[in-house]
Amino acid sequence: MVDYRTVKSVAVLEVNNPPVNALSYNVRQGLQDGIERANKDKEIKSIIIIGKGRTYPAGADISEFSKPHKGPNLIEVGLGIESSRKPVISAIHGTCLGGGLEIALFSHYRIALESAKVGFPEVALGLLPGAHGTQRLPRVAGMAFAMEIITSGRHVSAREALQHGILDKLVKGNLLSESLDFAASLPFSVPHNRRLRNVPAKGAENADRIFEVALNKVKQKQNGFIAPINCLKAVKAALLPYEEGAKIERELFMELLTSGQAKAQQYVFFAERAATRWYVSNEKNQKKCSAVPVKTTGVIGAGTMGSGIVVTLLRAGLPVILVEQDSQNLERGVNMIKGILQGSVNLKRMTSQQMNKCLQQLTPAQSLDSLHNVDLVIEAVFENLKLKEEIFGKLDEICKQQTILCSNTSTLDIDKIARATKRPDKVIGTHFFAPAFVMPLLENVYGTKTSGETIATVMNLGKTIRKIPVLVKTCHGFVANRMLARYQTEASFLLEEGCLPHEYDQVMEEFGFPMGAFKVGDLSGLDIGYRIRQELAKANGYTVTTDTRYIQGERFSSLADKLYELGRLGRKTGKGWYKYDRPGAKEAFVDPDVTDIILKHCKDAGIIRRKISTQEIVERSMYSSINEGFRCLEDGVASKPEDIDVIWLHGFGFPRYRGGPMYYASTIGLAEVYDRICYYHKTFPESSYWVPSDLLRKLATSGRNIPMSDWSTAATVNKSRL
Numbered sequence: 001m002v003d004y005r006t007v008k009s010v011a012v013l014e015v016n017n018p019p020v021n022a023l024s025y026n027v028r029q030g031l032q033d034g035i036e037r038a039n040k041d042k043e044i045k046s047i048i049i050i051g052k053g054r055t056y057p058a059g060a061d062i063s064e065f066s067k068p069h070k071g072p073n074l075i076e077v078g079l080g081i082e083s084s085r086k087p088v089i090s091a092i093h094g095t096c097l098g099g100g101l102e103i104a105l106f107s108h109y110r111i112a113l114e115s116a117k118v119g120f121p122e123v124a125l126g127l128l129p130g131a132h133g134t135q136r137l138p139r140v141a142g143m144a145f146a147m148e149i150i151t152s153g154r155h156v157s158a159r160e161a162l163q164h165g166i167l168d169k170l171v172k173g174n175l176l177s178e179s180l181d182f183a184a185s186l187p188f189s190v191p192h193n194r195r196l197r198n199v200p201a202k203g204a205e206n207a208d209r210i211f212e213v214a215l216n217k218v219k220q221k222q223n224g225f226i227a228p229i230n231c232l233k234a235v236k237a238a239l240l241p242y243e244e245g246a247k248i249e250r251e252l253f254m255e256l257l258t259s260g261q262a263k264a265q266q267y268v269f270f271a272e273r274a275a276t277r278w279y280v281s282n283e284k285n286q287k288k289c290s291a292v293p294v295k296t297t298g299v300i301g302a303g304t305m306g307s308g309i310v311v312t313l314l315r316a317g318l319p320v321i322l323v324e325q326d327s328q329n330l331e332r333g334v335n336m337i338k339g340i341l342q343g344s345v346n347l348k349r350m351t352s353q354q355m356n357k358c359l360q361q362l363t364p365a366q367s368l369d370s371l372h373n374v375d376l377v378i379e380a381v382f383e384n385l386k387l388k389e390e391i392f393g394k395l396d397e398i399c400k401q402q403t404i405l406c407s408n409t410s411t412l413d414i415d416k417i418a419r420a421t422k423r424p425d426k427v428i429g430t431h432f433f434a435p436a437f438v439m440p441l442l443e444n445v446y447g448t449k450t451s452g453e454t455i456a457t458v459m460n461l462g463k464t465i466r467k468i469p470v471l472v473k474t475c476h477g478f479v480a481n482r483m484l485a486r487y488q489t490e491a492s493f494l495l496e497e498g499c500l501p502h503e504y505d506q507v508m509e510e511f512g513f514p515m516g517a518f519k520v521g522d523l524s525g526l527d528i529g530y531r532i533r534q535e536l537a538k539a540n541g542y543t544v545t546t547d548t549r550y551i552q553g554e555r556f557s558s559l560a561d562k563l564y565e566l567g568r569l570g571r572k573t574g575k576g577w578y579k580y581d582r583p584g585a586k587e588a589f590v591d592p593d594v595t596d597i598i599l600k601h602c603k604d605a606g607i608i609r610r611k612i613s614t615q616e617i618v619e620r621s622m623y624s625s626i627n628e629g630f631r632c633l634e635d636g637v638a639s640k641p642e643d644i645d646v647i648w649l650h651g652f653g654f655p656r657y658r659g660g661p662m663y664y665a666s667t668i669g670l671a672e673v674y675d676r677i678c679y680y681h682k683t684f685p686e687s688s689y690w691v692p693s694d695l696l697r698k699l700a701t702s703g704r705n706i707p708m709s710d711w712s713t714a715a716t717v718n719k720s721r722l
């Protein structure tokens with residue numbers, strides 16, 4: 001774990017714990033032993049700590065947080081490094097993060113490759129840099145910078161770190177030989193001020209003001225998270241004598257470590273990585289499934305979604321042919337793309353040069369024929385099966401044999417779309433979330449005949465275009481919209497029973513969603529849901545009007561359609577569930593007209609309104625979705641609960657500190673969730689989605705606390721698909 005060797009009079013401690021050299025028990029022990037050994041060896045004049053492979057240690061071993069503690073802790077190791085009589089140099093490359101940066105700050109000198117990055121990402125794990133990172137960073141980089149870095153968790157480039165005093169020297173070429181030269185230039189003893197505990201924090205004079213500004217910022221940007229607030233308090237404690245500050249840091253760290261938020265955020269860390277490991281039951285096949293290269297792409301449809309997808313592909317350096325039959329729509333789409341890219345330039349997220357490079361890669365076209373030679377096509381036209389079948393039929397004729405054909409459908413069955421082609425193995429769903437150039441989720445949807453190679457290619461594409469790809473099986477609505485439908489339906493019933501839109505939204509925003517369902521509805525536009533409902537009615541041979549109260553025996557609320565018919569389409573028309581100062585404005589105001597519409601709707605339908613508790617709002621919104629999530633696991637549409645959680649986190653802004661709906665259910669306890677679902681099923685028999693999922697029942701009544709990792713195997717699903 002830590003290799004000890006000597007090069008002339010220098011002891012080199014090389015951390016060897018792939019893939020990221022996390023500071024696991026053996027590494028901590030190895031570092032402690034190495035420092036002691038070097039200090040005892042008369043021939044040794046200085047010590048270098050370096051990482052083998054791709055990086056300097058990228059932090060504590062996160063998987064150890066939930067296990068009993070073993071060996072020296074990071075603080076003990078760090079204090080051993082600091083008190084070494086012989087100078088210790090941290091030689092940094094790759095990503096020196098968290099506990100890794102703390103070890104570097106305990107060292108007396110820090111030298112790094114120009115390509116290295118440093119940072120304290122603990123906040124994303126619901127923690128703070130708990131091995132004196134909050135005490136040491138302000139001593140080199142000042143209070144303001146320390147607060148910004150520790151609360152944002154951002155990775156800082158080596159150059160910026162050098163400017164802020166975190167690093168002493170940047171080098172090119174061979175890090176070890178540069179470090180050995182550096183070591184040779186040092187005095188034999190350690191100067192007083194190279195032990196950071198002896199140095200006062202910088203920026204003490206403005207500390208109160210800096211703290212207030214930073215606190216307001218985190219309350220706005222990271223509302224609901226407790227870690228950023230504890231991070232700030234800990235950094236402020238760096239103004240105290242070192243031991244006192246470190247004691248406060250410890251207390252604040254322990255408070256976080258034992259909090260539900262840290263556990264949830266650490267679960268998310270591993271869930272995000274697990275989600276990219278897509279599931280194919282037949283191991284032999286999985287090994288053969290390698291991605292084919294995607295060098296050229298096409299997008300069909302220059303609407304909001306299509307344009308957003310084009311931006312995402314262009315930003316990843318992929319050339320795109322954008323096809324839109326109507327010349328005016330094509331022009332509008334191209335202008336939208338230019339506008340989005342210009343917005344990125346204005347926000348300094350890209351340079352004008354990069355924008356121009358992107359635009360050079362865009363080829364607008366009006367005919368599908370122009371796609372004959374591309375590697376992959378994404379269709380993003382209006383959600384209509386017939387239209388999509390027609391397009392896929394034509395693409396099958398036009399495109400070269402190897403072209404992968406993707407649909408951005410958000411609900412339609414991929415198998416039906418694939419049947420319109422003679423290459424169903426190359427047809428797959430790539431469901432982007434609006435706005436496609438912002439939302440990180442990519443829900444990839446395989447059909448019965450989609451090949452492993454096609455799956456591997458779009459999963460790979462997801463990473464290339466910097467999305468979080470999650471693989472699910474086809475069905476109506478897939479995982480995301482299938483679950484969301486329950487959430488939205490319950491929201492509309494809660495309006496009928498007693499809530500007003502702003503009351504509902506407030507509860508769900510306090511739960512942690514960035515916006516409640518009605519604000520989201522106004523943002524996406526009430527016409528979207530209206531059209532989906534009408535299409536569904538057409539496809540299933542029934543009609544929906546504003547008087548409809550039941551569809552095929554299921555309770556239905558026509559309130560949203562009433563608003564649609566009054567031209568209240570949401571933000572874009574300046575009125576929807578809320579009113580706005582003008583069309584397109586963001587700030588939502590409660591609209592008494594909407595209250596009147598709701599009250600009249602209830603009166604006409606003979607519904608007696610009642611006061612609805614916060615608990616009922618949260619339970620009905622979340623438990624109806626969770627029940628559907630268990631059904632998705634049951635029928636194999638989702639292969640593991642982590643996938644469902646990642647979909648909600650990155651598609652719908654589910655609060656990270658609650659882990660995702662399935663993890664949230666596990667924290668409540670499945671027996672409790674199941675009981676409440678049974679209760680709602682009894683109370684609302686006309687909503688069949690409250691029938692408890694068999695899998696949930698099985699898990700909840702097993703009498704054991706079955707870990708999430710075993711939920712999928714408990715669903716006896718036929719998984720031998722590919």
Ligand code: 3H9
Nearest residue numbers: 020022058059060061062063097098099121129130131273
């Ligand atoms: C800390 O340091 C606390 C201290 O302040 C105080 C303590 C008292 N531990 O992300 P990748 C695994 S908190 C365990 O795909 P990349 C990861 O699960 C820690 N495992 O690679 C994955 O495994 P698998 C502060 C870890 O190149 C594999 O390594 N540090 C850890 O895209 C590859 O990871 C952090 O929060 C870990 N610390 O990105 C840094 N890190 O292959 C967390 C990674 O089985 N790590 N793994 O799925 C990262 O941000 C990224 O991994 C990194 C590389 C940027 C380093």
